[in-house]
Structures are given as C-alpha cells and as structure tokens.
Amino acid sequence: MTLEAFFFYAFATLALGGAALAVTRPSAVHAAIALMVSLLGVAGLYLLLTAEFLFVAQIILYIGGILLLFLFVIMLVNLDAGRGLRQFHRRWPVGAAVTAVAGVVLAVLWSRVQLPPAQRMPETGNVELVADTLLQDYLVPFEVVSLLLLVAVVGSVLLARKRA
Amino acid sequence: MSHFYTDVDHFALLPAILLALFGCAVFLFDFLLGERSRRWQLALVLPGLALTGWQLARQGEIAPFTAFHGALTIDAFGLFFNWLFLLTAGLVALLSYRYLEVEQEHQGEYYGLVLMAQAGAYFLAVGTELITIFVGLETMSISFYVLAGFLRRSRRSNEAALKYLLLGAFSSGILAYGFSILYGLAGSTYFADIAAAVGARPAFDPLTVLAILTVSAGVLFKIAAAPFHMWAPDVYEGAPTAVTAYLAVGSKIASVALLLRLFLGPLGTARAAWEPLLLVAAVVSLTVGNLAALTQTNVKRLLAYSSIAHAGYLLLGVVAGNATGLRGVAIYAGAYVFMTLGAFAVLLGVHGEELGDLNGLARRQPAVAAAMVVFLVSLAGLPPTAGFVGKYYVFLALIEAGRYVLALVGAVYVAVALFYYFRVVRCMFLEPAAEGVARVGLSAGVRVALGVTGVLTLGAGVYPEPLLQWAVRAVLK
C-alpha cells in the first residue's frame, strides 16, 4: 500500500464516517462536530488532489466560517433542547427507499463510466493557476457572485434582525 | 479596456449591471434615508427597469453575439426571456407597493431583492457556461428565499421561506452535482465544449446519462414539475402574495429558459436519453397538478397546483422536439406571464386568498371579477385568450411529431382544469358575498397591473400575430 493510498483511505474514512455520524447524531452540537470531521476529511482529499488553494479555502471558509455559524445558531436557539424528541420523520421508509434507489442507480451508472483520457496539470503553482483561471475565464461569475453574497448578507440581516 | 473585459463584454453585461446598480441604490437609499425613502423606492425601481429595457432593446438591434469567451450568448432567445423577466419584475413592483404597507413590512430591501433576483435570472437566459448559470441561478434563488420570508412576523411566511430554502438548496446541490459530471465529461464548463464532448460519446453513455439524470432532477425541481413539485403548494401558499406572483412567474420561466439552454444546447445530442424523462415528468405533472387542484380551497394553492400543470404543458412543448414545440414553449411562457400575474393581481386587489374571500366579487368589483374570468379562461386555455394560443402551439407540435395520444391527454386535462378554474368563477359570480365584506379600493399599482395583464391576455388571444412573430425569432437554433 502506497503512502498516497493510505492517506486516501484515511481521509475518505474521515469524510464518510463524519458525514454518517453528522446525519445520525441526535444532538446538533455533536452533529456539527462530526460535520467538521467530515469536512476535514474532504479537505485532506483536496490536498491529495494537489488543490492546495481549495484545501485552505475549505478549512478557513467551511470549517472556520460556516461551521462557526452553525454552532453560533445552535447555541443561540438552544437547539439541544430538542434532543429527547423523535429524530426521524414518520415517513422515513419512503425517504430511505428513495435514497437507496437513487444510490443503486447512480452507483451502477458510475461503475460503467469511461472518463475521457487524463491530462497533466500545468506546472504552475496551484494558487496562481486558480487565480489565473478565475480572473481570465470566469470573470462573469466572479462578478455575479459578489451580487449573490450581497443578497445573502442583506437577506440574512433582514430576516434575523430584531423587529423595530 | 483589457482583453479580459472588452466593449462587447461590457455591452453583454450591461442589463445585469444596471439591475444590480439600481438594486444596490435601493438598498443604500433605504439604509441612509430610512422611513422617508420608502415612498420613493418605486420611483427608483421603475427607471431602473426602463433603463434595462433600453439596453435590451439596444442588444436586440444587432446580430446575436457571444461575450466572455462564450460564457454569455446574447441572442433572440435570451432577449425574449429577459423581456418577460422585465415585464414580470415591473408588474410585481407595482403590485407590491400597497401590499407591503398593508402588511406593515414596507421595507426598502424588498425592491432591491426584486431587482437582484432579476439580475440573477438574466444569466439564466443568456448564460452559456455552467458556473455563470449556477451563480446566476443561486443569486435569483437566494433573493427568492429571502422574499418568501419577507413577512417576518408571519409564521406562514417563515415556514414557506424555510421550506423553499431547504428544498431549493437541495435541488441546487443536485443540479451542481450534475454540472460537476458535465465538467468531468468535457473538462470544460463552456457549453460549446460540453456539446462537442457529449456529441462524441455514444448514445446512452453512462456518464451522459448520469449527468442527465441529476441535471433534470435539479431543473424539474426549479420549474416545479412532478415528481419534484411538492414544495410549490406550500411555498406559494405561505409566501406573501406579491412574492408568490413573482415566484410563480419569474422563477418558473427563468428555470424554463435554463432548461431549454441546457437540454437543447450541451445535451442536445443526447436527446434520446432525456426525452423519455421529460415526457414522463410532463404527463405526471399534468396529472398531479390538475387532479390535486380539484380539491383546493385556497386560491394561491390552487394556482400552485395549476402552475405544476402548466410546467407539464411547457415540458410537452420541449418533448415534441420540433421548431413548433419550441415556439410553443416561448408563446406559452409569454402567455403564462400575462395570465398568472393577472390572477395574482386580482388576489392582491381583493386582499384575499381563500375561495370564500372571492364570494360575490362580481357585485363588489365587477371589473375585477370580469378580468379574473379572462385570466382563468386563459389559464384553462380556451379562446380567445393568450393561454389558448400557447396550448394550441403545444398541441400542434405534438401532432406534427405524431404524438397524438399526448396531444389528447393534454387536451383532456384542459377540461379538468376548467372545472377548478370555474369554481373560482362560481364564487365570484354565483355565490352571495359574506356579510360585512367591504369593497376594497384598488391601489394604482394593482389597477395598472390588472390593465396591462388583462389587455395582454385578451389581446394576445384575439390578435396573436405579434406574439407569434416575436416567439418565432426566440427559438433556439
């Protein structure tokens, strides 16, 4: 087993195991911590894929930003008060069946997939490469995403602020 | 300007820039001036829309072109849908004016979000690159999530926003997953490259099928087609009525534009794989929408189910797979804008949403009731209204494609739809009014909106030629 393979399986286990825990834990705080583990695993996979920029972005934005936001809200509304309650929908078999069917279909299809031939990454550093691509080829979404974030900021402030 | 951002690029982006600028201006004025600005916000929105319209008109004067290395394609198709967005946003702004005051949530952010949603929709109509489309879609969707929850005091509004967000974000995730597969397939996010890559693969290639499955799930959700429709009735019912109007019209036709761009563009050569999917979705949508609408007592919910059925008709036009079908989709989309906004304008005008609220409307406000009859007849698809022309084209397209059974199914559901639409008519004309219902004055905005939609719905039915000519040009090659 190569070192890379070892790391891949380790990170994959973290990602999937954390994810599985996150959606099954009754406590929202525990779920958030499990989610963090999962996100860390994904970040590790990014590193293996030589996407250093995303590795950093994942850690800072996701784990530093989004998760913090989640924890903050969980604390604010005292979510764990609901721990003793039923955690799953009454109609959970339907959801489980849908997921299972989708999973089987997608897995079977994926197992037959033939990807186009692989290409080598350019030799430039990852961060430069990403920055170049972003600003040359993806200028429009870059501009639009600022709108998106503006809307999100205005919207969340509007919705969450106390009433006058 | 640099080669990253040429004059052409700028010209292509200008309508969105204007919308964003005016949106920001609304946010800013509200922030700086507070209460005092609120009376003038409409005076900011309408010129913004007018300037946008001017730019669209300028774009329409020249031949189709692409910008940003093919990320945006300004063609008649995109312009057609953008004009529809413009009309929608303008009418929604007019409708919202008094409504927000009555609901005591008259806040400036509202109009800013309306413009931002339209800016996002702009990229759905002209975007030919996955990331642009995705970000545009999300800009629009997030604006709608916030708008749906705009009545913060109302639990129904909160819940509608929450449901919309949870399911909307889920569907965006699935759609993005599909996009990631398309990228994996082509190694590029530009439609031209993806189309070439898909075309080079054999029919029913697993990777293509995977992309189609996930992309269609996401898009069908966005246009509220069965079996991904379950959010629509709740969200339509719970959201503020003016927002529901925007949601039902703006979000739906923007997503239809997205669907056409994706399925006729990069996925065009894989037609054999997606056509059956859309066909099933269309028939199921017609069935679910029409049958569920039969028992509704809330008019907003009824219109939600009917909009699911309309998604079915739109999909039938795509399934037909010929030029007539695409023309039909464009005409149907146009008619849908007029008649649906009109119906919601009536609901806003009478300040009610239950069937019972409409009882005796013909006595209190005969003109409003008469206008509602026109909209309902058009929604059902009877002549001489715009809705008939749309359905006519869809049926014609199906018959040209030899799909007689589908045409017949679509036609039979017209009769079913009439049953529930005429329950509304019955309430307005044949039932006595409840005690103590006062005649409500119509705001100027509602009057204008009713007039415009009424004239367009009836006019496009009696003399459809201009609409047809316009729609013919808008067909994607």
Next chain:
Amino acid sequence: MHYVAVSLGLLLIGTAGLLLRRNIVIILMSIELILNAVNLNLVAFSRHHGNAAGQVFAIFVIAVAVAEAAVGLGILLALFRNRETVQVDEVDLLKW
C-alpha cells in the same frame, strides 16, 4: 475514480439526512454535505482534466454554500422568534 466514489457516498448520506431527519439545522448540514460531494467531484475532475476550471467552480460552490447557510440560519432565527421549534415537521402550518 475512487474520489468519485467518496463523492457519491457523501451525496447519498446528505440526501438521506435531508429526507429523514427532522432537525432543521441538521438538514442544513446535509445540504453542506451534498455541496461537498459536488466539490470533491469537481476537484477530482479538475485534476483528471489538468485544468483549474473545476477548482474555480468549487470556489463558487463554497461561496454559494456560505450564502445558503447564512440565509437559512437567518430564516431559522426569524422562525424561532415566532415559535420555538426547529423540528421540521412541527413546521406544520403548511402541509409538508
């Protein structure tokens, strides 16, 4: 290919969480899992194709995830002010 399998796993776990759980915060987390599945796909394909477009796409997906989470939690707070619950099916004024 292995990365794609992990991604599919994340997608399915996220879907299952979304369809089965009642706690709104955990549903929002499930959506984050789905978006991570997307990103893993994108980055893996980016490596495979030797261009950075997939990574750029992933950045945008992260931005979208941030925006959705912020607005989602904002709505949650507004809802919580009106009624003290975060279980989905107690959000029942409208039929779910």
Next chain:
Amino acid sequence: MPWLTALLALPLVGFVVLLAIPGRATGAVRLWANAVLLGGLALAAPLWTAFDRSAGGYQFVERMPWIPSLGAQYLVGIDGISLLLVLLTALLGPVAALASWNAIAERVKEFYAMLLLLQFGMLGLFLSLDILLFFVFFELVLVPMYFLIGIWGGERRLYAAMKFFLYTVAGSVVLLVGIVALYWQGGQQLGRATFELTELLRAQLPVETQRWLFWAFFLGFAIKVPMVPFHTWLPDAHTEAPTAGSVLLAGVLLKMGTYGFVRLSLPLFPDAAREAAPVLAVLSIAAILYGALICLAQQDWKRLVAYSSVSHMGFCTLGLAAMNANGLAGSVLQQVNHGISTSLLFLLVGYVYERRHTRQIADFGGLAMVMPRFAFVFAVAVFSSAGLPLLNGFIGEFTILQGAFVVNRAWAAAAVGGIVLGAAYLLWLYQRTMLGDLRNEANRELPDLTAREWATVLPLLGLAVAIGVYPQPWFAVLERPVLELAGRLGR
C-alpha cells in the same frame, strides 16, 4: 358593404356600449339591448332577398388576414345552409331579449351583456368559413351561456351550469385536437398551412386519417347536439336555464352541433362519414325513441320540453346519417323548425312559470278556459312540434324520412314510431295542461298573453305556418349546397 361583418359586429359593439351604461338604469339597458338585437334582425333580413339562390359556393364573402403565421384568416360568408341558421339566430336573439323584459329583475345589465355576447358568438359560428375562427366562436358561446344558466337559472342552476360547461368543453377539447390534426394533415397535403375551409376541402386525406379525425370531430359535435349517449347535460341545462337561455340553448346552440356535422365533418371526411353513417343512424334512432319515451314519464312541463329536444334533434342527425339530398335538406330545415317550435314551447312554459312559479304539470289543467289565446298559441306550438301536416315540423320530418327510407327502410320505420310517440306525449301534455276542468283554483285569475308576449310568439307562429304551408322557398335556398354535399358524399 361588409354586410356580414356589420351583422356580426353589431352585438359586439352593442355589448361594449352596454358596459358603459350604468347598471342602475335598467330601463335604458333593456331598451338598448333589445334595440341592438332588433337591429341585428333588420340587418339580417335583407340577406334573404339578396341571397342568390342559383349561385354555388359562398356568398357575401369577406376576408381579412388574422394570424398569418398560422394561416388563419377572418373569413366569413354564407351559403344556403348557414343563411337559414343565421336568420334563425337573428330572429331568436331579439325574441329571447324581449321575453326577458319582466322575467329578469336581478343584475339586468349583466344579463343583457351576456345575451349580446352570446348573440355575437352564435352569429360568428354560423358565418365563419375559417376553421380556427369557427372553433373560437364554438368556445366563445360557452362562457355567456354558463353565466346565463348559473346566475339567472332555477334552483339547481349551479349544478346545471357546470355540467353543461364541462360536457361541452370535454367534447370541444377533443375537437380542438382534431382541428389541429386536420390543419397539419391538410397542410401536408396542400403544401401550405391553412384553416380555410374551401382549401381544406381540396385535400385528399387517406381514409385512415379521415376516420380518426371524423371521430374526434364527432365527439365535439355529438355532445353539443346532443346525441345519445352524450345527452345527459341537456335536461338539466334546459330546465334550469332562464327562458331566454332555454330559447337560445334549444333554438340555436344545439344547432351548432348539427351545423358542425354539415359544415365540417361530412364534407371534410366523406369516406369516414359514409362508414360511420349506420352508427349515426342508430344513435339518432335511439335518441328519437328514448327521448320520446322519457317525455311520456315527465312530471315537469319544462323538463318534458327539454327531453323533446333530444328526440327532435335525433331527427336532424338521422337526416344527416342518410347523407342524401332529401336527408340533408330535411335535416337543415328541421333544425330551423326545431328552433321555431321548441323556442315557442319554452317561451310559453316560461310565461306560465312567470305567472304561477311552478312547472309541475299536475298543477295545471283547464288553462284553456282562463287563457284562451295562450291555449291557441300553445296548440299551434304543440302541433308544430309533433309534426302535424300544414305546419313546419311535418315538412322537415317528412323530408328526413324520405331520405332515410331510401337508405334503409328499418331506419325510417323506427323513426315513424318516434313521430307517433312524439304526438302522444305532446298531445297528452296539451290535454293535461289546457283541457279539462279547471282543477286548481290558483289558476283561475291567470291573465292571458300580453302585447309584449304576443310580439315574441307571433313571428314564430307565422314562420311555423309559412314553412308548413309553402316550404318551397326554404328548400330552394338549400338546394345547391345540399346537392353539392350529397355529391361529395357520393349519394
């Protein structure tokens, strides 16, 4: 002069002007509506003399582009068949309006607005020579009729209005698919897409296609006629509708179905029509006999008249099924006759109902003693409806029987049975209501026909007698179009 357009536009203009009259000025509303409809009659009447009986094809044709992208035009014109139906419509419109003068006290303005809109739709249908235009008018009449029944109808008006509406729409959506398919198939044949009737008649459709299209059209028209087994909407709608509604429904709207057969189904799909003739005939005979038998069991005066329509329209469709000159001419004339005699019956029922507010046959008897003039008119109406010689019904039914006899004697024999039954229930109705002793004291003080009521029944009476005594001019108008059609059908 664009004569037909003027005739068609008049009620529409009247409708728009009416909307401008304040609803409280009921007198002005009534006057205006009646004046407009009478004006329509004045415009239509000269067509009778101006019409060139020796010329084939369509006359007074006017054409304007409407939807060029679809090949649909505003194309109106008349031949002998539509001439008669246009005249009938133009006559029954003012009759219905005048008959409602006192009967309608509620929402007067809306009532007359609907009446004018209805008149517009009915005239448009008989005038249009473009199939899309035809369909638009076919649907256009539904909405005003829905309101006429639903607002001013009897106790079960909501149910009846919805039933009428849904039945007809269900048929017409199938008709629409048929029209679209015809447009497409015909366009393929002709090399250009068009809705123009005379153009489409040139297309040589394969029999298989004709068959599908014929049955699609059949469903739309058969529900409208209505033919058994699609007739169940009719008794409810006719019974619950206000008098004006019943008059127009029975007098004109039902003819839209038979007219659809004559104008579209038979000439466009002659091969399929010939094949379907036995089915049409059997359904027609079933309608004749079934309608008559049901009438014998009716307790409700108006419902009896309603069911008699099923029976009488059966004769019209039987004439169509014969598909020869006699059958077709008789069918068209019988459509006019039925319009006259059934309208008379509905008017008279309506007048009695206005006086007594009951329609139960058992509540009456011996009315001839208190209302002799009424009884006289009613007698003529009953005789005309029952097909007694020297009155119009006889001429129509006799011609149809002649036509049917040539094709199949059994059909004619069964139909004769229907005539006998018809005479039986009508005369029995007359005996139970008009003759005998005055059993019910409430009927003693009933006033006889007023001048206004006379004005509504006299023209119909005159026509019933005129057609019955001297039918030649009526057949003369029909001769050319009917021979042409029979030629197309190969009979």
